[in-house]
Amino acid sequence: MPDASPIGIFIAGLLTLGIFSFLYKDNPVYKVCEAIFIGVSAAYWAVEYFYSALYRKFWLGVFPPAGSGVEADLLLWGGAILGALMLCRMIPKINWLSRWPLAFIVGATAGLYMMLFFVSNAMKQIESTMQPLIQDSLLETLGSFTIAIGTITGLIYFFFSKEHKGIFGGAAKVGIWVLMVTFGASFGYTVMSRMSLLIGRMDFLFNSWATNFGQMF
Template identity: 45%
Template sequence: MALSVDPGVWLAAFLTLCIFSFLYKDNLFYRIAEHLVVGVSAGYWLVILIRQTLVPYFVIPLFRERNWNVIPGPLGLFLLVIAAFLGILIFTRFSTRYSWLARIPIAIIWGIGAGFVIPLSLQTKVIRQLQASIIDLKTVGTWDGFNSLLVVIGVLSGLTYFFFSKAHKGAVGSVAKVGIWTLMIGFGATFGFTAMARISLLIGRMDFLLRDWLGIIK
């Protein structure tokens, strides 16, 4: 057993115990740790964004190299300045008089975002998923075929459950009931995965306390 002599490990262990103390009841130590997480995360994020984005994307090409590798020449530098200006406009949100200016960069971001998202989203999440729910006739009579059939039944019954223009009675009601069961199985799987994820995090912290801090585990 070798207790850690690293002050960073001691601080991390103390903050871990502060967070765990909430399991007994809400207390001052928990709240201190909680506020620290928020503050440190925001500060860390800011530094990373400056170091990893503002400096290599803007400061170095504009002031040191006087060249932007994506579009070389004066045009590239001009576009960089325009982009920086649009970025600065976001901060006009803090002024009641000029806050309308912030809408310009936001509109550009939304426009470009929508242009990319809509066609690719349809392709990825609708068309390709629909294709995947079609049974391949070559697989009929095999386990793959059976799985495909289950997928088709699950998709159709699930969609029927969310079809509210007709009362869920008779045949529609029966199919919708299969849809509910399909959804419940899906939720059950998600719950199982969630429990596993949370326990993993607990194991990770316990391992840190016992191995890195207390040195009980080798």
């Protein structure tokens, strides 16, 4: 932890131990650490949003500094008006106006992502699955067949308008097995990456914090 003051390291270590105490059970120390974490982070994000969205993006966008050569971006007023409409929630008589920006966000999101998801989640996946079933080696051939059969049976599992019965049901069962085997592999892989995070935190406690603790006292 470069440039951290000894007091900062000391507090960080105590808070880490306080959060870890939840592993035993809920306790006053955890409650204090939790409250500090939530309070500090909420305040941090409030300030961050104020400066990044309201000041840097909006204010400097519509009122660029004189001599900067940047033209005012009038489109930003659209966002500002929608943002202001959100505040109407606090006035009971016109609180219905706050639904407009929400409707805008949801509608714009659906429209903008439609093609994006269709290409990345459908077309690109289909394209990648189109492989020759016969490959150079037996193992690769087995891999190609597994991908093709796994994808098709997986798709069959996600059929909602047909009962999973007979051959169709059997294929769906193969599909869910393929999914579960994938999940198992993914589980192991992710647990290993989480272990590295834990090791990182332990390294902080036993090296940075313990050394600092020894020097302080």
